[in-house]
Amino acid sequence: MGRPDFQIDGDDVLDHIFSNHALCYRVPDGRATMKLELQKYPMGNAFDELVGPGRVPRPAAQALLRYLEDLDESELQTRRAAVDAAIVTMGITFTIYSDGENIDRAWPFDLIPRVMPRTEWQRIERGLKQRLTALNLFINDLYNEQRIVRDAVFPAEVLAGSRNFRKQCVGFVPRFGVWAHICGTDLVRDRDGTVYVLEDNLRVPSGVSYMLENRLLMKSAFPELFEACRIHPVDGYTAQLYEMLAALSPRSGERPVIAVLTPGVYNSAYFEHSYLAQQMGADLVEGVDLVVGADDCVYMKTIDGLRRVDVIYRRIDDDFLDPETFRPDSALGVCGLMRSWRKGKVGIANAPGAGVADDKVVYAFVPKIIRYYLDEDPIIPNVPSYLCMNDSEREFVLSNLDTLVVKPANESGGYGMMIGPHASPAERAQCAERVRADPRNYMAQPTLTLSTAPTLVGDGLAPRHLDLRPFVLQSSGIYVTTGGLTRVALREGSLVVNSSQGGGSKDTWIVEATD
Amino acid sequence: MLSRVAENVYWMARYLERAENTARLINAISHVLLDLPRGASFGWDVLTRVAGLDQLFDEAYPSHDEANVMRFLVSDLRNPSSVLSCMQFARENCRRLRDVLPREAWEQVNTMYLALQRSSARITRRADRRRVLEELIRGRHSVAGLLSECMSHDVAYQFIRLGEYIERSDMTTRIVDIHAAVLVPRQQIPEDPAIALLWVGVLKSLSAYQMYRRHGFPQVKSAGVVNYLVKDAHFPRSVRFCLDEIESHLSELPHNTSSLRALRTTDRRIDGMKLENLSPVLRHEYLDAIQADLGHIHDEIARQYFHFHEQQAGGELPGALQAVAG
Numbered sequence: 001m002g003r004p005d006f007q008i009d010g011d012d013v014l015d016h017i018f019s020n021h022a023l024c025y026r027v028p029d030g031r032a033t034m035k036l037e038l039q040k041y042p043m044g045n046a047f048d049e050l051v052g053p054g055r056v057p058r059p060a061a062q063a064l065l066r067y068l069e070d071l072d073e074s075e076l077q078t079r080r081a082a083v084d085a086a087i088v089t090m091g092i093t094f095t096i097y098s099d100g101e102n103i104d105r106a107w108p109f110d111l112i113p114r115v116m117p118r119t120e121w122q123r124i125e126r127g128l129k130q131r132l133t134a135l136n137l138f139i140n141d142l143y144n145e146q147r148i149v150r151d152a153v154f155p156a157e158v159l160a161g162s163r164n165f166r167k168q169c170v171g172f173v174p175r176f177g178v179w180a181h182i183c184g185t186d187l188v189r190d191r192d193g194t195v196y197v198l199e200d201n202l203r204v205p206s207g208v209s210y211m212l213e214n215r216l217l218m219k220s221a222f223p224e225l226f227e228a229c230r231i232h233p234v235d236g237y238t239a240q241l242y243e244m245l246a247a248l249s250p251r252s253g254e255r256p257v258i259a260v261l262t263p264g265v266y267n268s269a270y271f272e273h274s275y276l277a278q279q280m281g282a283d284l285v286e287g288v289d290l291v292v293g294a295d296d297c298v299y300m301k302t303i304d305g306l307r308r309v310d311v312i313y314r315r316i317d318d319d320f321l322d323p324e325t326f327r328p329d330s331a332l333g334v335c336g337l338m339r340s341w342r343k344g345k346v347g348i349a350n351a352p353g354a355g356v357a358d359d360k361v362v363y364a365f366v367p368k369i370i371r372y373y374l375d376e377d378p379i380i381p382n383v384p385s386y387l388c389m390n391d392s393e394r395e396f397v398l399s400n401l402d403t404l405v406v407k408p409a410n411e412s413g414g415y416g417m418m419i420g421p422h423a424s425p426a427e428r429a430q431c432a433e434r435v436r437a438d439p440r441n442y443m444a445q446p447t448l449t450l451s452t453a454p455t456l457v458g459d460g461l462a463p464r465h466l467d468l469r470p471f472v473l474q475s476s477g478i479y480v481t482t483g484g485l486t487r488v489a490l491r492e493g494s495l496v497v498n499s500s501q502g503g504g505s506k507d508t509w510i511v512e513a514t515d
Numbered sequence: 516m517l518s519r520v521a522e523n524v525y526w527m528a529r530y531l532e533r534a535e536n537t538a539r540l541i542n543a544i545s546h547v548l549l550d551l552p553r554g555a556s557f558g559w560d561v562l563t564r565v566a567g568l569d570q571l572f573d574e575a576y577p578s579h580d581e582a583n584v585m586r587f588l589v590s591d592l593r594n595p596s597s598v599l600s601c602m603q604f605a606r607e608n609c610r611r612l613r614d615v616l617p618r619e620a621w622e623q624v625n626t627m628y629l630a631l632q633r634s635s636a637r638i639t640r641r642a643d644r645r646r647v648l649e650e651l652i653r654g655r656h657s658v659a660g661l662l663s664e665c666m667s668h669d670v671a672y673q674f675i676r677l678g679e680y681i682e683r684s685d686m687t688t689r690i691v692d693i694h695a696a697v698l699v700p701r702q703q704i705p706e707d708p709a710i711a712l713l714w715v716g717v718l719k720s721l722s723a724y725q726m727y728r729r730h731g732f733p734q735v736k737s738a739g740v741v742n743y744l745v746k747d748a749h750f751p752r753s754v755r756f757c758l759d760e761i762e763s764h765l766s767e768l769p770h771n772t773s774s775l776r777a778l779r780t781t782d783r784r785i786d787g788m789k790l791e792n793l794s795p796v797l798r799h800e801y802l803d804a805i806q807a808d809l810g811h812i813h814d815e816i817a818r819q820y821f822h823f824h825e826q827q828a829g830g831e832l833p834g835a836l837q838a839v840a841g
Contacts, residue, residue, distance in 0.1 A: 091610070091625045265611050277614035284614045291518050291824075301824040303521045303670065304769045 023452040036068045036076070036461050044463050047193050047451040059156065060117040060513035063229045066220075068112070073459065076348050078440060079221045080111055080456065086220060092213050107210060108504030109217060114453045114466060114486040118232065124187070124470070125480045127379030130370060132472045135200065135357045137373040139179040139501040142356060143169050153372045154365055157389070161438065162356055163410045164203075166318060167323050169353035170341055175248055176475055180357065181349035182241075182313075183472045184208075187380070187484075189451035196383045196448070199466065200366070202350060202358040204315050208237060208471050209272040210505055211485040212279075220359045230512040234480045236376050237471070238279035241313075247282075247476040248347030252304040256310040259290070259300060260284040263316050265333045267498040273315050280314070292336030298346045311347040312337075319350050349475075360443050361387060361409040384446060388439040395445040401428045404444040406435065421447055453506065455488055465489045468508065483508035516670040520615060522821040524671050527608035528678030531624070536686030538648040540566070541588055541598075543690055543720030545641060547697060550700060557586045558719050561696035562836055568596060580637050586736040589644070590635035598651065599635050602628045620663040621656055627654040632823040676764045677816060684757035685809045686800040690721060692807075694737070694795070714740045721752050738791040744803070745790060756804060758782060761812065764803040781808035788790035 050061040057065040064149030068076075092107040141148050142165070148154040159165065182294060184205025186198040215234050219226055242258070249256035256364050260282050262273035277284035289300050290309065299306035314321065320330040325338040340346045356362070364385040367378045386393040386404070401420050408416040418431040437444045452463035490504040527669070548557060559579035563572040575593050576583045578795055590599045590673040606628040609621050631651060637643040659679075697713055714735050723744065730749065732739030747753040762778055765771045788801055818826075 037540070088629065089622050188534060260614075265607070270610075271613075272613070274613040278618070282614070283517060284520075285517065287517070289519050301518050303516050303518050303820040499680050 035072075036071070038065060039460050040071060041454060042463065044452060046417075046449045046463065046465065047187070047189065047191055048279045048463055049116070049451055049466070050112075051454065051455040058115075060509075060511050061115040062221075062513075064113065064115055064225065064320050065507075067225055076111075076456075081393055083109065083111060083217050084223045086217060092210070108215070109214060110455050110464075110488055110490065110504050110506045111218075111221060112454050112456060112461070113218060113507040113509045114468070114488075115509045115511055116132075116483065118510050119513075121483065121510045124380060128185055128470060128472050129365065129381050129478050130374065130376060131185065131197065131200070132180065132374045133478065134203070134370040135183070135366070136178045136180055136474060138369045139354055139357050140173060141373075143172060143179075143353060148369070148372055151372070153368055155389075157440060158361055158365075161409075162362070164318070164353070164355035164357060164359060165358070167352035168338060169351070174351045175347065176257070178474050179351040179354040181244060181248070181351070181473060181475055183474075184469050185472060187468045187470065188383075188448060190392060191449040193291055193451075195380060197366070197380050198383060199363060200358060203355040204350070205469070205471065206269045206272050206315075207469055207485040207487075208481070209275040211371055211471075211481065211483075211508070212237060213277075214485075214505055214507040229509070232510045234482050234508075238276065240473055241276065241363065241453070242280045242282075243314055243473045244330060244473045244477075245311045245347070245349055248349060250344055252308055257300075257308060258313065259285045259309050261285055261287070261290070261312050261314040261316060263287075263320070268317075269315065276313070285309075287316075287330075287332045287334050288335075290334040291308075292334060292340050296336070296340045296343045296345050300342050307345060311349070313349050314393065318355060321348075321352055359409050360385075360407050361440065362390070364443055374503045383448065386444045388435050388442040388444070393492065394435065394439055397430055397442075400444075401432060403447060405447055406431050406442055406444045409441045409443065419447070421424070425440050453486075453488070455490065456508075457490075463484075466506070483510045518675075518821055518824055520612065521674050521723060522817070523608050523611050523819075524615060525674040525678040525816070527605050527612060528675040529682040530605035530608065531655060531658060532604065532679045532682035533596060533686065534598050536683060536690070537566075537588060537596060537598050537601065538651050539720045540686070540690050540693065541585065542648055543646065543693055543717055544696075545645060546716030546719060547713050550716060552710060552712075555697055557766070558696045562693060565692045565696060566596070567689070568594060585644065587709070589638045589648075591819045598648070599631055602631050615671050617661060619665060620661045623654060623658050623661060623680070627651060627658075627675055630654075642833070670768065673764045673767045673821075674820075677761060679812055680757040680760045680764070681809055681816075683752060684754045684761075685758070685806055685835070687721065687744055687752050687754055688805050690717060692799060692802050693717065710737075711735050717744075723750060723752060724752050737798075738793070741793065742790045747784065754785065758769055758785070765816075768820070770819055774812060774819060777808075777812045777815045780814065781805070784808060 001027065025455060038051065041051055041055055043051065043055065043153045048119055050058055051064060052058045057500055087107055087109060134218040138148065142159065149156050151334065170385050180202040182205060184201040184207060186201065188198045189195045189197055190340065212234060216425040245258050260273055260277040262270060262284060264286050274284055283300065291299050293299055295363065298309045300309050316332050320325045320332040322333050322335065323330045324335045338352060341348050341352065364387050370376060370378045386397050388394040388397055397406065404420045406418040420428060451465065452465050454461040456463035465487040466486050468484050468486050471481045473479045486506040488504050488506055544562065551557060559581065562584060563569040571594055572587055575591065576587060587594050588597055591597045592600050592837065594600060606624050609616065609624045614620050633646065634647045638647055662675060693732065694713060714737060715724060718727050718740060721744065727743050730747065731743040743750065743753065745754045748755050750756055758778065758781060765774050765778065779794060785806065
């Protein structure tokens with residue numbers, strides 16, 4: 001069984017929201033060379049990010065598409081080969097575990113970028129900031145006064161059923177009251193062009209290193225495009241990440257010692273862990289490298305004795321963080337880490353317990369959470385969601401199983417998900433049974449048609465479905481990446497964006513354009 | 516610097532150096548094979564013994580012949596010291612160290628490994644083998660250049676150099692010793708011009724021929740070559756030179772007393788060695804003794820820097836007392 005890159009952080013397969021209409025564009029026989037001709041682009045019935053109705057390029061993508069049409073095919077293939085070679089040389093890989101061995105695979109990358117006008121992006125950016133601000137107020141409230149529960153905006157039974165609520169965190173307020181310092185928010189666009197939040201990844205979201213590497217690849221493949229289009233740079237992320245982490249340091253005045261805590265080289269996201277440590281000049285540490293002293297401070301084991309660590313950017317789950325507090329069998333964590341954190345001797349990002357808001361049922365409450373704490377309307381809408389714990393909504397779900405996607409609240413990686421339009425009657429019946437037995441643990445959403453973008457398939461362009469994961473940072477301030485990681489289902493007919501299953505990624509351009 | 520990372524860096528350097536020197540060893544053999552005097556033969560079994568790999572080889576192959584030994588030394592992953600194994604370990608270590616090493620160094624090591632893996636099937640042909648190994652040696656030099664020119668000469672760098680020089684001096688003694696594998700008929704005297712040619716092969720494999728001619732004995736003969744490769748203070752692959760480098764890099768590290776002590780023991784032993792007019796048996800014994808000393812230096816470094824905290828575990832935690840600020 002393969003285990004893919006992105007599932008490690010407790011996330012998602014996107015196959016539930018797809019409709020199968022991707023057509024492969026093939027080159028007519030008998031033509032020695034061909035060009036990418038927009039007039040032959042096989043539009044589907046999804047919203048296309050680059051090509052509008054009547055195959056008219058969207059304003060933000062105009063320069064790009066014109067450039068691609070002018071490029072002859074051999075030139076395009078040359079550049080594609082150069083990029084493929086660069087990926088192998090740079091060692092941009094993700095790891096799949098198969099039969100006990102780990103295999104490094106080259107990162108699948110599509111040359112055609114996804115383009116978004118800055119005006120639209122600015123609105124999304126505001127929405128993402130609004131959302132994370134509210135979520136952090138919410139998490140902090142849950143671990144302290146629980147006002148939102150007392151005011152009956154958030155039901156006590158949902159909290160009681162939460163698997164990611166950590167009682168060990170109750171009564172603690174981390175610096176700035178922020179728990180989720182790094183959030184990867186998955187966005188999708190439906191047929192009518194509306195952008196929705198699909199989920200908030202608040203535990204250990206990954207993918208940002210690929211976003212940065214994708215841009216490097218694009219710059220080397222198409223430098224002339226970067227002269228012609230006004231593309232906003234993405235490289236500010238690691239500096240922002242450093243600043244965000246440094247602000248969590250318990251000691252002031254010195255250059256803080258920051259460590260990235262990884263489960264080790266066999267973790268599928270190891271490339272990213274080492275990449276981020278490298279870019280920040282931080283130490284990449286494993287659990288065995290750290291120890292909590294009698295003074296409750298965290299130290300790392302250096303060749304010159306012990307050295308105090310101020311901030312830990314952890315890339316391991318809560319459960320494995322501290323065998324003294326959580327799973328006693330964890331070999332990845334550090335004994336006493338929670339003690340040190342609660343005494344304010346070390347900063348941890350994301351804070352233990354932040355995952356309480358990373359729950360598909362809690363997700364459905366986010367619009368209410370935003371209104372409750374900020375007294376604002378949500379800028380980016382949620383996908384409409386039906387909570388099975390409410391009698392009327394449950395009945396609606398049970399009688400519309402053939403069109404809905406049913407998701408368990410806490411599972412990740414798409415486990416236990418039922419995709420109505422693709423499921424057999426028996427599978428639907430089993431799903432109904434599970435929902436009736438444990439309604440708190442299920443929610444449902446309508447099946448969306450994910451937007452597409454032109455993607456190099458064989459010798460031509462074909463529409464492929466995609467999503468977008470921007471990353472949001474919060475500690476003393478708040479920051480959103482310019483764009484994010486665009487994931488694309490590369491395989492024809494395949495509707496899964498996970499890298500292990502034929503999914504790939506694209507560079508994401510935020511450009512100046514007049515709409 | 517983390518103890519675990521120091522150990523990784525050190526081993527990465529050793530593996531890279533071992534890959535290069537194994538490639539050099541193989542090229543030395545190829546030279547020697549071409550120049551074998553009339554009536555002489557090459558002892559493939561002696562070779563695996565000199566390399567310290569005879570047991571492993573015997574488990575993997577039924578007989579000693581050129582094709583088997585070469586496959587074993589170049590591309591057999593069952594042999595942890597084969598060139599391909601070394602490159603695989605070096606790459607794995609390098610992958611763990613992406614946060615410590617300059618990015619280009621990782622890319623170069625990665626590229627070298629991938630290239631070797633692609634061509635390792637072709638190494639049974641002498642001409643191809645030579646090309647593949649020379650390319651590897653060139654690649655290794657560009658890694659060395661990248662590390663020297665693009666990396667801070669920080670603590671990690673000291674460990675890289677320590678690993679390199681310990682491995683290199685060990686391999687130099689083994690390459691000198693391959694001469695023992697040439698079996699000559701009894702009537703031939705040691706200073707026979709045909710046998711002298713074998714020493715030229717050894718020197719060339721270490722890129723030492725030209726420098727030997729400039730700075731060493733006027734003639735190429737066994738006494739001069741062994742003396743040069745062990746005791747010359749200026750040739751960067753001689754044991755003496757490596758030991759001096761080890762000393763200077765150790766001096767940059769904290770808590771170096773016991774490692775330096777082990778180093779000086781080796782220094783004294785080498786100074787005391789009379790390398791002229793050695794019988795092949797005695798020569799082999801001397802080289803063995805140097806290898807054992809180098810092993811001892813390694814043990815001291817590992818104990819002090821890599822496994823220090825393991826020895827502390829169970830005992831009283833040093834706590835804040837030993838904490839280093841900044």
